[in-house]
Amino acid sequence: MHSTLPIIDFSPVLHGSLEDRERTISEIDKALRTVGAFHLRNHDIERAKIDKWFEWSRRFFDLPLSEKEQLFPTLRSFEQGYFGIEKEKVHGQTALKENFDFGDSKDNIASCWPREDQLPGFRDFAMDFHQDCSRLIGKLLECLSVALKLEPDFFSHYHTGSMFMSSLLHYPAVSSTSVQPGQVVRNPAHSDFGTLTLLFQQKVGGLEVADMGSTEKLSSAAVEKSATFIPVEPNPEMVLVNVGYLLMRWTNARWKNSVHRVSAPSDSINSGSIPERYSFAFFSYPDAQTIVEPLPACHNTEIPKIWGPINAGEYLLSKRDKLYSRIC
Numbered sequence: 399m400h401s402t403l404p405i406i407d408f409s410p411v412l413h414g415s416l417e418d419r420e421r422t423i424s425e426i427d428k429a430l431r432t433v434g435a436f437h438l439r440n441h442d443i444e445r446a447k448i449d450k451w452f453e454w455s456r457r458f459f460d461l462p463l464s465e466k467e468q469l470f471p472t473l474r475s476f477e478q479g480y481f482g483i484e485k486e487k488v489h490g491q492t493a494l495k496e497n498f499d500f501g502d503s504k505d506n507i508a509s510c511w512p513r514e515d516q517l518p519g520f521r522d523f524a525m526d527f528h529q530d531c532s533r534l535i536g537k538l539l540e541c542l543s544v545a546l547k548l549e550p551d552f553f554s555h556y557h558t559g560s561m562f563m564s565s566l567l568h569y570p571a572v573s574s575t576s577v578q579p580g581q582v583v584r585n586p587a588h589s590d591f592g593t594l595t596l597l598f599q600q601k602v603g604g605l606e607v608a609d610m611g612s613t614e615k616l617s618s619a620a621v622e623k624s625a626t627f628i629p630v631e632p633n634p635e636m637v638l639v640n641v642g643y644l645l646m647r648w649t650n651a652r653w654k655n656s657v658h659r660v661s662a663p664s665d666s667i668n669s670g671s672i673p674e675r676y677s678f679a680f681f682s683y684p685d686a687q688t689i690v691e692p693l694p695a696c697h698n699t700e701i702p703k704i705w706g707p708i709n710a711g712e713y714l715l716s717k718r719d720k721l722y723s724r725i726c
């Protein structure tokens with residue numbers, strides 16, 4: 399049984415020989431078959447750029463609330479814009495966070511972005527970082543295709559990026575006297591909806607991932623009751639990679655969706671105050687028209703198909719609708 403998060407060095411995939419590359423791909427497969435998530439290092443997104451992105455994040459969330467609230471999401475296709483504190487409900491629990499979501503679709507309309515005179519350069523930097531993450535996802539999807547003995551571009555065909563979503567997250571500081579020991583105050587246990595998620599966290603931790611190898615369960619509530627959780631210590635050199643629900647269906651649960659949550663960091667509980675936390679999630683979702691169905695490589699007479707086909711766009715929209723209590 400695993401009790402630590404696997405760490406995978408990506409440089410053999412980016413710069414190594416065919417043999418090195420294959421070895422890393424089987425490490426990725428193993429990490430996803432057991433824990434369901436791993437820390438990736440040497441992933442080619444520069445440390446200085448990540449630090450800079452978190453500086454932008456701070457500047458964004460420091461804008462007056464009245465200005466952020468102008469950036470309200472639209473109902474056109476996929477919601478983008480600012481979501482204020484307590485707007486999101488995960489399994490009926492309120493998440494104490496604010497987030498700013500954006501993508502690269504035609505619906506990426508100007509009213510969801512801060513104006514240039516409010517935050518000059520923010521939008522360009524944000525889109526540039528979004529592209530860096532899209533490229534990294536492209537390389538990871540290639541590894542996943544090879545791991546399943548499919549053509550290297552198999553998954554990329556369904557991931558043009560039209561549905562990729564960036565999400566800047568800010569959890570405000572809260573007084574620890576208002577928190578019961580063991581209570582999850584920041585982000586209740588859930589799994590993500592899409593294919594793979596990249597998660598960057600700044601100094602303040604609290605993120606924990608379920609070791610999916612320690613449980614037979616798949617739903618977040620059942621996993622939370624039965625699994626061992628692994629703390630994901632913030633490390634500026636690493637990005638967390640985890641499996642979302644649609645990839646689990648695609649692979650007939652060879653790779654299970656990673657259940658994760660954000661609690662108060664353990665060292666802050668007795669200190670009077672739980673410090674604010676910044677993180678950044680990049681969600682890769684398949685293109686809207688994609689039909690996701692267990693791949694032939696992942697089922698046979700001994701391993702029956704668990705799920706039928708599902709339309710990715712319809713599924714994602716229904717999940718986003720449920721997530722946000724506010725309808726604009």
Ligand SMILES: O=C(O)CCC(=O)C(=O)O
Nearest residue numbers: 567585599605660677679
């Ligand atoms: O803030 C974090 O580290 C987790 C965020 C997350 O899991 C999500 O937005 O889906």
Ligand SMILES: [Fe+2]
Nearest residue numbers: 588589590658
């Ligand atoms: Fe998540």
